[in-house]
Amino acid sequence: MGSSTKTNWCDPSQWLRWHPKGPVLLAGSNDSTVWLWQRKWIALPQPAKVKIQTAPQCPPVLPCKFSQATLGLFSAESSHRMVSGLFSTTERDANLHPPGKRIVTACGGNTLIYWDPRSPTPLFKLTAQNARFDLSGITALAVNPASTIVVVGGTEGGVRVVNLSKGEVISALGGHAEGESVEAIVFVNIVGAVDGSSASVGSSGAGTVVTGATDGKVCIWDLNTSRLRTTLEHKVSRSTLSL
Amino acid sequence: MLIGLQDAITSLLVHSTKPHLVISSSSDHTLRTWDARAGVLVREHKGHQELINSAALGRNGEIVVSAGDDNVCLVFGTE
Numbered sequence: 458m459g460s461s462t463k464t465n466w467c468d469p470s471q472w473l474r475w476h477p478k479g480p481v482l483l484a485g486s487n488d489s490t491v492w493l494w495q496r497k498w499i500a501l502p503q504p505a506k507v508k509i510q511t512a513p514q515c516p517p518v519l520p521c522k523f524s525q526a527t528l529g530l531f532s533a534e535s536s537h538r539m540v541s542g543l544f545s546t547t548e549r550d551a552n553l554h555p556p557g558k559r560i561v562t563a564c565g566g567n568t569l570i571y572w573d574p575r576s577p578t579p580l581f582k583l584t585a586q587n588a589r590f591d592l593s594g595i596t597a598l599a600v601n602p603a604s605t606i607v608v609v610g611g612t613e614g615g616v617r618v619v620n621l622s623k624g625e626v627i628s629a630l631g632g633h634a635e636g637e638s639v640e641a642i643v644f645v646n647i648v649g650a651v652d653g654s655s656a657s658v659g660s661s662g663a664g665t666v667v668t669g670a671t672d673g674k675v676c677i678w679d680l681n682t683s684r685l686r687t688t689l690e691h692k693v694s695r696s697t698l699s700l
Numbered sequence: 701m702l703i704g705l706q707d708a709i710t711s712l713l714v715h716s717t718k719p720h721l722v723i724s725s726s727s728d729h730t731l732r733t734w735d736a737r738a739g740v741l742v743r744e745h746k747g748h749q750e751l752i753n754s755a756a757l758g759r760n761g762e763i764v765v766s767a768g769d770d771n772v773c774l775v776f777g778t779e
Contacts, residue, residue: 641712645736646719667722667736669709675724677736687739691707691726 483560491562493574561607561621563595569609571621581624589626590617599642601664606680608666610639616668618680628683630668630676637672645677711754715778716761723764723778727751731766731776745776 474483482494559580560572567585585591592611600607606627607619614633617626633639647665663680670676675689707728715721720737731745731752750769757764757778767773 637708640709641724643712643714643722645714645722647737665736667712667714669712669724671708673707673709673726673728675709675712675722675734677722677739687736689724689734689739689741691709691724691728691730691732 485562489564489566491560491572493560559604559621561598561600563598563609565594567592567594567611569595569598569607569619571607571624583619583624583626587626589629590619592617596638597640597642597668599644599666601644601666601680602646603664606663608642608644608668608680610642610668610670612638614639614670614672616642616678618663618683630678630683630685632676632678632685632688633668633670633674634672637670639668639670641669643667707751710752713755713757713764716757716759718761723755723757725752725755725766729768731755731764733778743778745774747774747776748772 472485475481476483480495484492484494486492558574560574562570562572564570567590569583569590571580571582573580583590585593590609592609592613592615594612595609596612597610598607600621605621607621608630609617609619611617614635614637616630616633616639618628618630619625620627643666645665645667665686666678666680668676668678673691675691677686677689678684679686707726709724709726711725713723715723715733720735721742722734722736723731724734725731729746729748729751731748732741733743733745734740735742745764745766748766748768748770749772752766752768755764755766762778763775764778765773765775
């Protein structure tokens with residue numbers, strides 16, 4: 458487990474992620490740290506006048522409070538806030554690491570770190586000192602279903618694809634306008650859509666990723682070829698008078 | 701004449717039971733569902749008066765909930 462001299466969590470959290478399987482919560486903070494919490498639900502006495510109704514398929518609903526024990530604390534040792542973080546993915550056929558066994562975090566100062574939750578020492582760290590990884594600050598990231606690749610977006614519209622086994626930048630994806638921040642990244646299952654199965658994207662290669670930015674574009678990328686498949690745009694029609 | 705006006709994408713979601721569908725929220729006050737395989741717009745949800753900050757899908761993918769700067773959360777059916 459991660460270790461630290463810090464005992465109180467006082468900085469505001471920036472984001473929260475549930476572990477894909479277990480009762481564990483990952484919380485990113487303003488002070489460039491990430492906390493790993495163990496969840497415990499403690500039932501409280503039910504208020505006498507409250508009638509609890511439950512559907513047949515739902516577990517009983519009880520008043521409860523959130524209790525926690527710290528499992529680990531990871532620090533990027535940076536003056537920047539922790540902008541995002543993820544557990545490795547939920548797919549059952551992940552062949553590199555079982556689901557939730559690794560953590561990826563991104564710091565606003567353009568630092569990407571890959572962690573084993575059992576150790577406070579990163580497996581690897583990528584910073585702006587690596588010229589291929591300089592995004593002028595990270596804003597979004599997503600891990601593919603096989604947990605082999607992380608896609609990272611930046612404040613200036615840049616997108617990088619990083620191999621999680623080697624800690625190396627595989628490719629740079631240029632589709633968003635320069636100076637426009639990449640706000641969201643998700644992996645999408647094109648293969649499952651074609652054959653009607655629920656086969657994972659990872660089973661057929663690097664997969665297909667979707668990025669959205671402040672330029673109003675949604676870009677769909679084929680990571681097997683590092684090519685842009687489609688660009689979708691939010692457009693609203695506006696009437697103007699042409700003189 | 702009509703011209704296009706682009707607005708920022710604020711979040712992306714993948715549909716939980718139809719993983720080829722992507723839902724985007726935007727500062728143009730709309731939520732849109734796209735078919736990522738065909739690259740076409742499937743559905744557009746309107747109702748917010750300000751930009752949409754975030755959205756989340758129900759567990760079975762039948763509803764999507766959006767939260768906006770207009771201090772409103774809207775629940776849309778995805779079908």
